Amino acid sequence: MSNREPLRQRLLAGLTALKLDLDDSTIERQLDYIDLLLRWNAAYNLTAVRDPGEMITRHLLDSLAVLPYVSGASLADLGTGAGIPGIPLALAKPELEVHLVDSNGKKARFLREAVRHLRLARVTVAESRVEAVDGQFDCITARAFATLADMLGLAGHLLKPEGRWLALKGRFPQDELDALPGGFVVEAVHRLEVPGLDAERHLVIIKRSQDEMAAGNHP
Template sequence: MSGRDLLQTQLERGIAALGTSLPGGAVARLLDYQELLHRWNSAYNLTAVRDPAEMVTRHLLDSLAIIPFVEGATLADLGTGPGLPGIPLSIAAPEREVTMVDSNGKKVRFLREAIRSLKLTHAHAVQSRVEGVEGSFDCITARAFASLADMLGWGGHLLARNGVWLAMKGRHPAEELDGVPPGFRVEGIHLLNVPGLDAERHLVVIRREG
């Protein structure tokens, strides 16, 4: 089997273990994204993960694990880096408007190339600090770039009324829960079982009230 065939088998098994159904062609697009990220990474240092099989686990499957909690027609991925979880979520639901935000110019250049080459017509890349973003989104995702208090302090205004914020964390963030500001309610904290990943993953689901 070729290297890509092995990665495809790993990805398909992981998707099956997650119980996730994806649109036709999604697996090929996810692997195209992984290849592009691997290629750019040598020059741009976009992620500390170098091994393609580890990318499938730590980037693709880790992102896809939150699909059951994503809702609404518009999503913002804050501090997206090289598009995680934004690109996999956009591939999984290509009709959703996905806005990926990062302040790092190299990462945003990569994002724009990924959006173009993968033909993600409803995905957008914005170079900005979180505080500078404008708009209102049904769903916001963020991968552990700050405490819950700081995340919501910087970006909470972007969440639509009754919208859902999905904070991707490693270990259970028990000590951060008291910092959730008024107007937001922790709806649940879910242990995520990412196939092949020997590390803790939790998803904090926060609802904007009103």
């Protein structure tokens, strides 16, 4: 980017609206990520968003809006695509171990380059379908790659017994909440106000049910 200042100001204004405080170094690295995404997007078509200012809103701020709800030491971002929300969250919480999962080869190549370029020591990339991923995580994020029932059916085994699934949705997903599979319960639904984004956003937080925990049915 020849001139990052307008993008920096847009990001700073958004962070202020979200009541988030990131240090100067982290802000520059968030912009480095957008710079890298812009360069790769020309050839790899990683995201339909082409305008760098819109990338600040739709990729960075949309991701960072869930930062206050991220807990624990590990996070898996399923169907991460170009690294959303996993990379912005990893930059904001460098102590967090982040596992980026996507089955698309081009996107996985970009993710590996982003990890190297941004020096994300605690981030790993899995070029894999979500159902083939091993391990368990304190937090799982997923942004609109499937219904709640499908996501939990494919990857519910990845959630630690006391973990939280952070499902990012647009409109309030009442039909999906009604169809939640057994073994899981909705802990909360938060409406997210993403600065500059003229669209509804909801965060659905899901945990394992107490009945399932008591029965010891988790992996």
